[in-house]
Amino acid sequence: xxxxxxxxxxxxxxxxxxxxxxxxxxxxxxxxxxxxxxxxxxxxxxxxxxxxxxxxxxxxxxxxxxxxxxxxxxxxxxxxxxxxxxxxxxxxxxxxxxxxxxxxxxxxxxxxxxxxxxxxxxxxxxxxxxxxxxxxxxxxxxxxxxxxxxxxxxxxxxxxxxxxxxxxxxxxxxxxxxxxxxxxxxxxxxxxxxxxxxxxxxxxxxxxxxxxxxxxxxxxxxxxxxxxxxxxxxxxxxxxxxxxxxxxxxxxxxxxxxxxxxxxxxxxxxxxxxxxxxxxxxxxxxxxxxxxxxxxxxxxxxxxxxxxxxxxxxxxxxxxxxxxxxxxxxxxxxxxxxxxxxxxxxxxxxxxxxxxxxxxxxxxxxxxxxxxxxxxxxxxxxxxxxxxxxxxxxxxxxxxxxxxxxxxxxxxxxxxxxxxxxxxxxxxxxxxxxxxxxxxxxxxxxxxxxxxxxxxxxxxxxxxxxxxxxxx
Amino acid sequence: xxxxxxxxxxxxxxxxxxxxxxxxxxxxxxxxxxxxxxxxxxxxxxxxxxxxxxxxxxxxxxxxxxxxxxxxxxxxxxxxxxxxxxxxxxxxxxxxxxxxxxxxxxxxxxxxxxxxxxxxxxxxxxxxxxxxxxxxxxxxxxxxxxxxxxxxxxxxxxxxxxxxxxxxxxxxxxxxxxxxxxxxxxxxxxxxxxxxxxxxxxxxxxxxxxxxxxxxxxxxxxxxxxxxxxxxxxxxxxxxxxxxxxxxxxxxxxxxxxxxxxxxxxxxxxxxxxxxxxxxxxxxxxxxxxxxxxxxxxxxxxxxxxxxxxxxxxxxxxxxxxxxxxxxxxxxxxxxxxxxxxxxxxxxxxxxxxxxxxxxxxxxxxxxxxxxxxxxxxxxxxxxxxxxxxxxxxxxxxxxxxxxxxxxxxxxxxxxxxxxxxxxxxxxxxxxxxxxxxxxxxxxxxxxxxxxxxxxxxxxxxxxxxxxxxxx
Numbered sequence: 001x002x003x004x005x006x007x008x009x010x011x012x013x014x015x016x017x018x019x020x021x022x023x024x025x026x027x028x029x030x031x032x033x034x035x036x037x038x039x040x041x042x043x044x045x046x047x048x049x050x051x052x053x054x055x056x057x058x059x060x061x062x063x064x065x066x067x068x069x070x071x072x073x074x075x076x077x078x079x080x081x082x083x084x085x086x087x088x089x090x091x092x093x094x095x096x097x098x099x100x101x102x103x104x105x106x107x108x109x110x111x112x113x114x115x116x117x118x119x120x121x122x123x124x125x126x127x128x129x130x131x132x133x134x135x136x137x138x139x140x141x142x143x144x145x146x147x148x149x150x151x152x153x154x155x156x157x158x159x160x161x162x163x164x165x166x167x168x169x170x171x172x173x174x175x176x177x178x179x180x181x182x183x184x185x186x187x188x189x190x191x192x193x194x195x196x197x198x199x200x201x202x203x204x205x206x207x208x209x210x211x212x213x214x215x216x217x218x219x220x221x222x223x224x225x226x227x228x229x230x231x232x233x234x235x236x237x238x239x240x241x242x243x244x245x246x247x248x249x250x251x252x253x254x255x256x257x258x259x260x261x262x263x264x265x266x267x268x269x270x271x272x273x274x275x276x277x278x279x280x281x282x283x284x285x286x287x288x289x290x291x292x293x294x295x296x297x298x299x300x301x302x303x304x305x306x307x308x309x310x311x312x313x314x315x316x317x318x319x320x321x322x323x324x325x326x327x328x329x330x331x332x333x334x335x336x337x338x339x340x341x342x343x344x345x346x347x348x349x350x351x352x353x354x355x356x357x358x359x360x361x362x363x364x365x366x367x368x369x370x371x372x373x374x375x376x377x378x379x380x381x382x383x384x385x386x387x388x389x390x391x392x393x394x395x396x397x398x399x400x401x402x403x404x405x406x407x408x409x410x411x412x413x414x415x416x417x418x419x420x421x422x423x424x425x426x427x428x429x430x431x432x433x434x435x436x437x438x439x440x441x442x443x444x445x446x447x448x449x450x451x452x453x454x455x456x457x458x459x460x461x462x463x464x465x466x467x468x469x470x471x472x
Numbered sequence: 473x474x475x476x477x478x479x480x481x482x483x484x485x486x487x488x489x490x491x492x493x494x495x496x497x498x499x500x501x502x503x504x505x506x507x508x509x510x511x512x513x514x515x516x517x518x519x520x521x522x523x524x525x526x527x528x529x530x531x532x533x534x535x536x537x538x539x540x541x542x543x544x545x546x547x548x549x550x551x552x553x554x555x556x557x558x559x560x561x562x563x564x565x566x567x568x569x570x571x572x573x574x575x576x577x578x579x580x581x582x583x584x585x586x587x588x589x590x591x592x593x594x595x596x597x598x599x600x601x602x603x604x605x606x607x608x609x610x611x612x613x614x615x616x617x618x619x620x621x622x623x624x625x626x627x628x629x630x631x632x633x634x635x636x637x638x639x640x641x642x643x644x645x646x647x648x649x650x651x652x653x654x655x656x657x658x659x660x661x662x663x664x665x666x667x668x669x670x671x672x673x674x675x676x677x678x679x680x681x682x683x684x685x686x687x688x689x690x691x692x693x694x695x696x697x698x699x700x701x702x703x704x705x706x707x708x709x710x711x712x713x714x715x716x717x718x719x720x721x722x723x724x725x726x727x728x729x730x731x732x733x734x735x736x737x738x739x740x741x742x743x744x745x746x747x748x749x750x751x752x753x754x755x756x757x758x759x760x761x762x763x764x765x766x767x768x769x770x771x772x773x774x775x776x777x778x779x780x781x782x783x784x785x786x787x788x789x790x791x792x793x794x795x796x797x798x799x800x801x802x803x804x805x806x807x808x809x810x811x812x813x814x815x816x817x818x819x820x821x822x823x824x825x826x827x828x829x830x831x832x833x834x835x836x837x838x839x840x841x842x843x844x845x846x847x848x849x850x851x852x853x854x855x856x857x858x859x860x861x862x863x864x865x866x867x868x869x870x871x872x873x874x875x876x877x878x879x880x881x882x883x884x885x886x887x888x889x890x891x892x893x894x895x896x897x898x899x900x901x902x903x904x905x906x907x908x909x910x911x912x913x914x915x916x917x918x919x920x921x922x923x924x925x926x927x928x929x930x931x932x933x934x935x936x937x938x939x940x941x942x943x944x
Binding site: 090091092093094095096097098100101102103104105108113114115116117118119120121122123125126129132133135136137139140141142144186187189190191192193194195196197199200201202203204205209210226230372373374375376378431457458459 | 562563564565566567568569570572573574575576577580585586587588589590591592593594595597598601604605607608609611612613614616658659661662663664665666667668669671672673674675676677681682698702844845846847848850903929930931
């Protein structure tokens with residue numbers, strides 16, 4: 001398996017939770033040399049260590065087939081028990097036929113075809129839209145007692161140049177149902193949507209996007225400001241109803257995860273949230289504590305500071321400990337696999353769960369900022385269940401993700417020359433008909449689906465690498 | 473305005489409901505001559521009278537901008553009062569940036585950016601997926617008391633050949649909220665999804681789909697059988713819980729609307745549903761009544777009859793009166809504008825509401841079959857409110873749609889040569905950058921948005937034809 005596939009669940013009744021790691025990645029430090037850029041540009045400037053990528057015989061359908069089947073197998077679910085399945089993706093290989101319909105192949109033997117949900121798209125936001133839709137479904141009269149599965153996946157590739165080191169690939173599948181070890185907090189989602197051309201894919205014949213990097217970072221910060229502001233307003237209003245009258249701040253999130261285009265942006269975002277807290281505080285103490293020495297920034301306006309290096313630096317420094325405590329552990333997968341687009345933030349969640357014990361996580365509030373260019377963004381929060389006893393659903397979830405780092409270490413490093421060659425293969429072949437894509441199935445992890453053939457009518461046939469080797 | 477735009481609402485608190493009609497269409501009888509096919513092929517064979525179409529300065533964004541703004545204006549809504557807006561479409565002009573984000577321009581002055589929902593896609597099913605998501609949202613804890621707007625739109629165009637006369641274009645916007653004049657019945661949605669290549673758009677650089685017409689009709693019938701079977705099972709189970717023990721049949725729908733690729737298929741579908749009833753009935757009376765003379769078909773299996781002309785003919789004949797009563801009025805727009813894809817079935821709903829009085833509609837159950845190739849399909853039902861008094865929400869809704877026929881009559885007929893020329897213009901220009909598309913804004917109805925310019929970075933700029941002429 002050449003790309004990261006994550007599977008975990010929001011449901012207490014399942015013990016399974018699994019993560020696939022890429023067997024194939026490129027080192028960012030080697031990519032810096034190969035690209036002839038200054039040392040540290042990708043590693044320090046972007047905060048990226050490695051980048052996973054797919055060969056030509058993987059596409060969005062194969063990624064999602066793998067992650068859905070593995071989740072069902074590992075959780076020992078029956079295919080009948082799923083009443084809804086929705087896919088969030090921006091890797092569009094057909095303008096009409098949804099990835100969801102391709103996944104229905106997996107349900108065929110069960111005879112279960114009564115499975116609501118199709119595909120949903122806006123840049124990296126599709127996974128979050130699917131999650132919200134699924135959670136709403138479970139709470140509505142439409143819910144028939146079965147699980148909702150949320151799938152998100154993408155192959156993030158860029159033309160040669162500045163943006164190429166910010167690629168990645170992967171897929172995540174999640175199960176949603178009642179009484180879960182992770183629960184979305186109700187009535188506090190803060191959403192911000194606006195019309196902007198920061199990152200988009202208008203050249204339908206190309207796998208590559210158009211990117212205005214500087215604008216996109218501004219948009220990301222503006223959306224973060226706006227979503228955080230709405231979130232705080234909503235949660236403070238809930239608090240007031242039960243007699244609690246205090247401002248909500250970053251301190252109230254035990255953990256904070258972000259959509260991660262590159263890790264450095266996330267570190268800056270923690271600083272940005274502190275800036276929001278600071279400006280919203282009626283009388284912040286600038287003599288001691290968190291805000292010490294920040295008096296000079298008391299008068300700034302959020303909208304003037306998107307590219308203000310002084311503000312950025314000061315709040316990044318002031319929030320350094322918060323970043324280390326609340327966010328840094330969530331960047332494990334992002335730093336070593338890159339930007340998976342729709343699954344990015346859910347990969348951060350998996351990284352977080354992988355690096356703490358159930359006891360450490362129990363009862364905590366995890367803040368989550370999801371961003372999709374164009375743009376659609378939401379800040380929401382999850383509560384981790386209190387029950388962290390051995391054998392509890394939370395304990396099982398956490399245990400099943402604990403080998404993340406070991407598996408990342410076990411991947412195959414590919415030199416930049418070979419990576420560039422594989423990117424070129426994708427470029428030249430992704431649209432071909434009557435074609436068998438390049439790529440060895442032996443490079444794939446057991447149980448991985450791959451694209452076997454595209455026939456003369458563009459119909460795609462998939463095969464699966466055997467899950468277990470039969471020993472004689 | 474060159475395409476059909478429909479706006480109506482599911483909400484009792486709004487009085488507005490409006491329909492835009494194409495000022496531009498081609499006569500199917502003239503198209504038969506122009507294409508050199510036998511007389512009646514499109515008109516009798518497909519059951520189509522006319523076909524609306526868009527010039528090159530309309531795209532999916534402009535259609536949706538128009539329909540959303542007109543709904544808000546006519547309903548005298550404030551932009552603040554919308555908490556969710558989702559778009560169902562298969563007219564993809566950007567693989568990442570959702571139409572939804574383009575629509576956020578309309579909200580700009582209000583400052584309301586906290587509007588959930590993005591785009592959702594699977595062929596013609598996107599409108600139904602959006603509607604289901606919106607209804608679930610209103611019923612969930614995520615609902616913040618504001619309206620959900622469901623938008624669906626498409627431009628359906630085909631390469632020259634057999635499928636071209638089955639095109640069309642349009643957009644529909646609907647408002648969803650509590651206490652509406654039309655209410656989705658709970659817990660009875662019957663869904664069928666499977667993996668099939670009947671109609672798909674794998675050539676991303678083209679506006680045209682790949683179509684296997686024969687397979688697609690089989691798939692449509694199979695999905696109808698399956699959805700109707702699940703729907704009946706669910707509603708009969710509800711009935712049994714309240715002591716009613718009888719089979720659900722077509723008779724229990726006062727009206728039945730369908731996704732309408734072409735009208736003849738819908739007429740056959742009513743026969744198909746009767747075949748389902750007939751085969752499910754324990755002891756159907758074949759001596760008299762509905763099923764008279766159908767004894768010979770008692771032993772057929774549904775799956776063997778997708779292209780069985782004898783079965784089709786017999787049940788089409790037997791269901792003729794039912795078709796005339798329950799379905800034919802809903803085909804007004806489809807027969808005269810063609811297939812709008814995602815809005816197709818919602819155009820049927822508008823046609824139905826346009827041709828009956830509130831008194832005639834009050835209390836009735838409307839069955840609805842939504843189909844999207846690939847495939848995703850659902851059969852669900854709506855109940856019309858009992859209150860049909862003058863001035864009631866139902867009365868207002870119905871009145872606002874009553875001029876549908878008159879407006880269709882007022883459109884401009886375009887000869888097939890000119891239609892073919894405009895299709896060619898679209899083909900040659902839909903992907904161009906640094907480009908001002910052809911098309912006169914004077915041909916558009918007042919209040920219509922159009923594509924003004926695509927710049928060198930593929931960014932699209934829109935303008936609106938003035939809503940009202942200022943009289944001096």
